[in-house]
Structures are given as structure tokens and as C-alpha cells.
Amino acid sequence: MMICLVLFLGGCSPFMESHLTENNLIEEIAPVIFWSVNKGEEGKLKVSTLVPPLTDEKKRLNTLEVDLLKQGEKGFNLTYYREVKTGQLRMMLINEEVAKDGLLPVITTLLVDTDVSQRLYLVIVKGDFEEYMSKQIEKQENLDYFIYRMLKHYEDDKGEITVINLHQFKNYLYSPFLDPLLPVFKIEEDKFMYEGTAFFNDDKFVANVNGIEDNIVQLLATNNYLDLLPLPEQSVTLGHVQANVDTKLNDLSSISIKVKLNGSIDEYRGDKDIHDYSTIKEINKEAKVYLEKKTKEVLKQFQEWKVDPLHFGTLTLKPFEKKMDHEEWMKHWEDMEIDVEYELEFEPLTNIDTNDGDHLTH
Amino acid sequence: MKTFPLFNKSSAFDGIYLVFMLSRLQMLYYMLIMPTILVDPYMIWVIILVGAVSQLILIMISKWFSSEFAAKGYLGFVELFGERTVRILAFLGLGLILLKLSVHLLGYVEIVHQFIFFSMKPSWLIFFVLLISCYIASKGVENTIRYSVIAFLCTIWMLFLFIPFYTPPIAFLHDLYPLIPTEWSGQSWRGLLLIMASFSGAEYVLFLSPWFKRDKKTVKYFSVANGITIFEYVFLFIASLLFYGANYLSKSSYPLVNMVRYLQSPLFERIDMIVIAMFLIHFSFAIGLLLLLLYGGVRIAGGNQNQPTRIGFAACAIVVFITMIIMNELLWKDHSRQTKLIDLQMWIGAATYLLVPVVLLAALKRKGRT
Numbered sequence: 001m002m003i004c005l006v007l008f009l010g011g012c013s014p015f016m017e018s019h020l021t022e023n024n025l026i027e028e029i030a031p032v033i034f035w036s037v038n039k040g041e042e043g044k045l046k047v048s049t050l051v052p053p054l055t056d057e058k059k060r061l062n063t064l065e066v067d068l069l070k071q072g073e074k075g076f077n078l079t080y081y082r083e084v085k086t087g088q089l090r091m092m093l094i095n096e097e098v099a100k101d102g103l104l105p106v107i108t109t110l111l112v113d114t115d116v117s118q119r120l121y122l123v124i125v126k127g128d129f130e131e132y133m134s135k136q137i138e139k140q141e142n143l144d145y146f147i148y149r150m151l152k153h154y155e156d157d158k159g160e161i162t163v164i165n166l167h168q169f170k171n172y173l174y175s176p177f178l179d180p181l182l183p184v185f186k187i188e189e190d191k192f193m194y195e196g197t198a199f200f201n202d203d204k205f206v207a208n209v210n211g212i213e214d215n216i217v218q219l220l221a222t223n224n225y226l227d228l229l230p231l232p233e234q235s236v237t238l239g240h241v242q243a244n245v246d247t248k249l250n251d252l253s254s255i256s257i258k259v260k261l262n263g264s265i266d267e268y269r270g271d272k273d274i275h276d277y278s279t280i281k282e283i284n285k286e287a288k289v290y291l292e293k294k295t296k297e298v299l300k301q302f303q304e305w306k307v308d309p310l311h312f313g314t315l316t317l318k319p320f321e322k323k324m325d326h327e328e329w330m331k332h333w334e335d336m337e338i339d340v341e342y343e344l345e346f347e348p349l350t351n352i353d354t355n356d357g358d359h360l361t362h
Numbered sequence: 363m364k365t366f367p368l369f370n371k372s373s374a375f376d377g378i379y380l381v382f383m384l385s386r387l388q389m390l391y392y393m394l395i396m397p398t399i400l401v402d403p404y405m406i407w408v409i410i411l412v413g414a415v416s417q418l419i420l421i422m423i424s425k426w427f428s429s430e431f432a433a434k435g436y437l438g439f440v441e442l443f444g445e446r447t448v449r450i451l452a453f454l455g456l457g458l459i460l461l462k463l464s465v466h467l468l469g470y471v472e473i474v475h476q477f478i479f480f481s482m483k484p485s486w487l488i489f490f491v492l493l494i495s496c497y498i499a500s501k502g503v504e505n506t507i508r509y510s511v512i513a514f515l516c517t518i519w520m521l522f523l524f525i526p527f528y529t530p531p532i533a534f535l536h537d538l539y540p541l542i543p544t545e546w547s548g549q550s551w552r553g554l555l556l557i558m559a560s561f562s563g564a565e566y567v568l569f570l571s572p573w574f575k576r577d578k579k580t581v582k583y584f585s586v587a588n589g590i591t592i593f594e595y596v597f598l599f600i601a602s603l604l605f606y607g608a609n610y611l612s613k614s615s616y617p618l619v620n621m622v623r624y625l626q627s628p629l630f631e632r633i634d635m636i637v638i639a640m641f642l643i644h645f646s647f648a649i650g651l652l653l654l655l656l657y658g659g660v661r662i663a664g665g666n667q668n669q670p671t672r673i674g675f676a677a678c679a680i681v682v683f684i685t686m687i688i689m690n691e692l693l694w695k696d697h698s699r700q701t702k703l704i705d706l707q708m709w710i711g712a713a714t715y716l717l718v719p720v721v722l723l724a725a726l727k728r729k730g731r732t
Contacts, residue, residue: 114480170610321540322544
């Protein structure tokens with residue numbers, strides 16, 4: 001549809017501004033679906049993308065060292081016979097080193113470009129993505145597309161990873177009470193895997209959490225749902241965990257967080273008798289203590305990092321009061337007392353013998 | 363030569379057409395830039411408040427509609443003010459109509475240029491939009507009034523597009539806080555002015571009173587139109603607040619179009635293109651109506667009592683086209699001048715909306731006494 005439209009307009013040359021005539025013949029353009037930005041030498045940026053994204057040609061990774069992001073786009077056009085177009089850009093993979101210096105320049109460039117969709121996914125990458133990509137492309141041809149599908153899947157179907165798009169990130173960035181967060185992926189030899197959630201102070205990448213801590217962040221803030229929550233220390237995996245979070249700000253010196261978790265016990269590898277009701281109660285209690293301890297630790301860390309990714313600052317907003325500014329809120333947040341309470345409720349076990357396992361041994 | 367029945371009256375229109383006409387004339391270009399200027403959540407109350415003021419003005423205008431002078435059209439005005447004054451007022455009105463027309467036309471063209479035809483010359487876009495509007499206008503006042511139904515139906519459904527912005531994960535109640543003004547700045551005054559100007563439109567409808575049935579229900583139809591407009595403005599403004607939050611809203615240009623762009627449809631990726639194209643119907647109705655008023659005004663100012671001619675109308679349209687091209691080059695392309703032009707139209711739109719009905723009613727009162 002778009003192409004027809006563009007072709008039609010291309011034909012009507014008297015209507016076009018002569019110096020602006022765009023030729024979007026599909027054979028002549030390369031609508032790339034991701035940019036990857038890394039730090040180059042001497043303050044330069046290393047920009048790369050995979051071409052061609054559409055046709056059957058053998059894919060290759062194009063990398064350039066540039067001062068400006070858009071210079072990369074221009075540079076590709078000089079080295080590659082198709083014109084690179086950003087209309088289908090779906091992902092921006094940003095290296096952690098670049099993110100530590102601040103994301104604002106990158107975000108501004110993306111926001112200014114009217115071709116770029118606000119649904120563009122932003123991802124922080126740890127490790128050398130270019131190297132991984134050029135190696136992996138031999139084995140997996142549509143790797144860039146698969147990564148996009150993965151993010152898209154978990155945006156709609158919550159429960160595993162944090163997914164943030166350009167629009168959300170930009171809103172977080174400009175709001176005084178919403179500190180941005182982004183997913184972090186790391187590269188380990190030939191694996192590109194989700195690691196956790198990254199936190200930002202203004203536009204600068206501060207730190208990230210992973211494992212159980214990331215799960216807690218997802219339960220409390222981003223998703224309120226987890227498909228699986230493994231707790232290895234209790235030898236138990238909880239499934240379909242739904243969180244009801246009730247946060248209360250008692251004046252500005254303490255905050256109490258009550259989390260109600262609903263779900264089921266999906267796996268147990270401990271040596272206690274799972275069929276016994278009291279065992280389940282015990283597991284429940286252990287998990288509760290463990291989660292409370294972990295959550296407090298995570299929140300303490302946020303206070304140390306001076307970030308508020310769980311957006312507690314929004315609790316200070318009242319319908320009939322003036323807004324606080326960011327600095328004032330951070331001052332309160334830094335030495336706020338935190339009280340965490342979990343309440344776990346799990347469905348009884350099904351599909352197994354609940355009396356005893358005796359008849360199995362006979 | 364065949365007659366050109368531009369201003370013929372074959373039958374009196376039912377008041378329901380006033381609903382369609384007024385509600386569309388109240389939702390033009392300002393709707394698209396409104397959230398950027400209002401920004402703060404408490405402006406919701408200001409919209410409702412100004413809507414109430416607008417309701418009072420509409421009651422005044424409906425008084426005019428039920429007066430005997432209104433049914434006579436031009437002659438009624440002459441009886442009220444005298445021919446000389448009417449001609450001077452009509453001449454002044456030409457400038458006002460041209461200004462209103464230019465802001466809405468150039469504003470719409472800029473949106474089309476920015477979102478759909480980026481590499482097309484804006485002059486061509488102005489030409490095409492005006493051509494369509496001229497075609498509609500050339501069908502006469504009656505058909506233009508009927509066309510308002512199409513304009514209404516083609517745009518009102520777009521409200522449904524904004525429902526997703528009211529649901530999680532986008533919507534958070536705290537985006538609407540604080541609900542009361544904590545400070546009142548120059549920007550707030552500008553917002554107030556913009557809302558006032560946005561609600562204007564009825565001051566142009568009152569010149570069409572001879573085409574409508576004289577009945578007591580006029581005020582009811584006006585109220586329905588005004589109610590629809592208040593609802594639409596509040597609904598769209600809250601949606602944009604939920605989507606952007608007050609902090610980013612002022613930085614976004616054309617927030618509503620960008621919001622539609624954010625929506626995803628499995629069939630068509632760029633819903634904003636359909637929406638902007640539909641707005642063409644809406645804008646061509648408003649511009650067509652303004653063209654008719656302009657041509658009528660020219661004839662009154664020039665004291666021409668003959669039948670309207672095709673050549674006269676075409677000449678009028680060509681002058682408008684040339685004016686638009688010049689304004690686009692000189693004023694609209696420069697951002698600061700564009701802001702000044704928009705501000706000027708805000709002042710004039712708000713002022714005419716307040717003054718025209720007041721002046722008319724005062725004249726009616728004076729006439730009634732003597």
C-alpha cells in the first residue's frame with residue numbers, strides 16, 4: 001500500500017519539490033530494522049546494522065565509526081548500493097558504555113526523525129554485539145527479525161522480560177517521578193540473552209539487576225505478573241504468579257509495600273513431604289521471608305543508586321496539591337524507611353495423589 | 363448565460379443541520395494543537411467553563427435566529443444597521459474570514475505535509491484542498507449545509523480510536539494530578555484564549571439563518587452541538603494527558619496525530635494517514651463554507667445586487683488561493699511568525715465570538731424600542 005502510494009507520487013514529479021524527490025523503489029532501498037550503537041575510539045560512535053533486510057541476498061553486517069548517529073546512516077549509503085531507510089526501524093540496541101554517558105542525544109535524534117515509529121524498542125547490550133552478530137549471521141539468517149519478534153511477544157504477553165519502547169522511555173525521561181528502565185541483554189560467546197532490567201538516573205545508565213531481583217522488579221512494577229518464579233533456596237518454583245501491590249506513603253519518611261501473590265506451586269525438589277499441608281505452609285512462610293528480605297535489599301539498592309524505577313514518586317501526587325519537583329522527591333526517597341510485607345496464596349496441588357505416595361512403591 | 367444558484371433557498375432546513383454544522387465548525391485546526399498549549403490537567407475545568415460561556419453566547423445567537431430580521435438575511439441587516447454600515451462591516455468581515463480561513467487551511471496543509479506527503483510542495487497541497495473546497499462551495503449554500511452531515515459522520519467516529527488511551531497500561535490516574543491550578547501563568551491565559559477561540563464558529567453560522575426554519579428549538583440544537591464539542595475537547599485532552607503526561611505534552615507537536623500513529627492495526631500500519639485523509643472532508647466543509655461567506659461578503663461590500671456569477675466566484679477563489687500561497691511563504695513557514703498568526707487568530711476568534719452576538723442583540727433591542 002505504502003509502496004504503491006509512494007510510487008504514484010514519485011511519478012507525479014511536478015508536484016514534488018525537485019530537490020526532495022524520494023525514490024522508494026523497493027529494489028533500491030534497504031529498510032533496516034535495527035541500529036546498534038557502540039562506543040568507538042576517541043569518543044566516536046560505532047554504528048552498525050544488518051543489510052539487506054528483505055531480499056534473498058547474503059546478509060552482511062555494516063559497521064561504521066562516526067561522530068554523529070545520522071552520519072552512520074549517511075555513511076551506509078556511501079558504502080552500500082541500496083539506500084538505507086529508517087521507516088521500518090524496530091529496535092535500537094545501545095551498548096552499556098554509550099548508555100552510561102547518557103541516552104538523551106540518541107533519544108532526541110530518534111524523536112526528531114518523523115520516519116521512526118514511537119514503538120521502537122530500546123535495549124541495552126552488554127558485550128560486543130557487532131562481533132556476535134557477524135559470527136551468528138552465518139548460522140541464523142534472520143536473527144535481527146527473531147530478536148524483534150521476541151521483544152514484540154513479551155510486550156503483548158507479559159511475564160518474562162521487561163520491554164520498553166521509545167514512547168514510554170521518553171515519557172519516563174521527561175517526567176519528574178518516573179525514572180526510566182530498559183531491558184538489558186548480554187552476550188556470552190554465541191548466546192544473546194536477557195539479563196535483567198537497567199535503571200537510569202536522568203538519562204544515564206546507573207546499574208542493572210538480574211535474576212530474582214529482576215523478577216521482583218517485574219512483580220512490583222513493570223508486569224505485576226510472572227509465568228515462573230523459581231526460588232532455588234526453597235527448592236520450589238512458583239507458577240502463574242500474580243501480584244497485587246498496595247503501596248502506601250506514610251508522610252514522606254516511610255513507605256509500606258504490601259504484596260499479595262497468587263499462583264501455584266509448579267515444582268518442588270526439597271526433601272520434605274509435599275503432600276502434607278503443613279509442609280506447604282512452611283514453604284509458604286520460607287518464601288515469604290525470603291521475598292521480603294530480597295525486596296528490601298533491592299529497594300535499598302535503588303536508594304543508594306538514587307533511582308526510583310518503581311515510580312513511588314507518583315504517590316506524592318494529589319489531586320489538590322502542588323507537584324513536588326524531582327530533586328525534592330529524591331531527597332525524601334534517599335532516606336525513606338521501607339516496610340515490605342508479602343502475603344502468599346497458592347492453589348492446592350492438583351493431579352497428584354494428595355494422601356500419600358505409598359501405592360507407588362508397591 | 364445560465365444562472366449560478368449559489369445562494370438559492372429552495373426549502374428551509376431543519377434545525378438538526380445546525381448540530382452537524384456547528385459541532386464541526388467548533389472542531390477545526392485548534393483541536394489538533396490544543397493539548398500542546400493547554401498542557402496542565404486543570405485546563406479540563408477551563409474547557410468546561412468556557413463551554414458554559416459558549417452556551418450563553420449560543421443562547422444569544424438563537425435569540426437572533428428567532429428574530430424577524432434574521433429571516434430576511436441581508437435586508438434584515440440593512441434594516442438594523444443601515445446599508446452603509448453593513449457594507450463597512452462586511453468589508454471588515456472579509457479580513458476576519460480570510461484570517462480564519464488561512465490559519466485552518468495552512469494548518470491542515472502543514473499536517474498533511476508533515477505526516478503524509480513530506481516531499482510534496484505545500485503550494486500544491488493548498489491548491490488541491492482549496493480546489494475541493496471550491497467545488498463544494500460552488501454547489502451552493504444548501505448543498506454545503508447538507509455536506510456538513512458527511513463531514514460530521516466522517517470524523518466523529520475517530521473518538522473511538524482514542525479509547526485505548528484510557529485503558530492500562532497507558533492510563534494512570536496520577537497523570538491527571540494536580541487537578542486544580544497551583545499557579546496561573548501567561549501560558550494559562552493563552553490556553554484560555556485558545557479554548558475560547560476554539561468554541562467560536564457560531565458567529566459565522568448566524569449569517570446562514572435565512573436557510574433555516576424559524577422555530578423555538580434552535581437553542582436546543584445549539585446546546586447539543588456545544589455539548590458534543592465540550593465532550594470531544596475534554597475527551598481528547600484527557601486522552602493526550604494520559605498518553606504523554608503533562609511534562610512531555612508541551613514538547614509534542616500535533617499530539618493527537620502522533621497518538622493515532624502509536625496505535626497498531628494488523629491491517630494497516632499507519633492509521634494516522636486514514637485519519638488525516640478523513641480530516642480533508644471536515645476541513646473542506648469548513649473552508650467551503652468560509653469561501654461562500656467570503657464571496658457573499660465581497661458582493662455586499664461591493665454593493666452588488668445582481669445574480670452571483672461563476673466568474674465572480676472563481677475570481678474570489680483565485681484571490682484566496684494567491685493570498686494563501688503568499689501567506690504560506692511569508693508567514694507560515696517561519697515558526698515565530700506562524701505562532702504570531704495563530705495567536706492573532708485566537709484573539710480575533712475569541713473576540714468575534716463574544717462581540718458579534720452582543721452587538722447584534724444590542725441592535726435588536728434598540729430597534730425594538732424605536
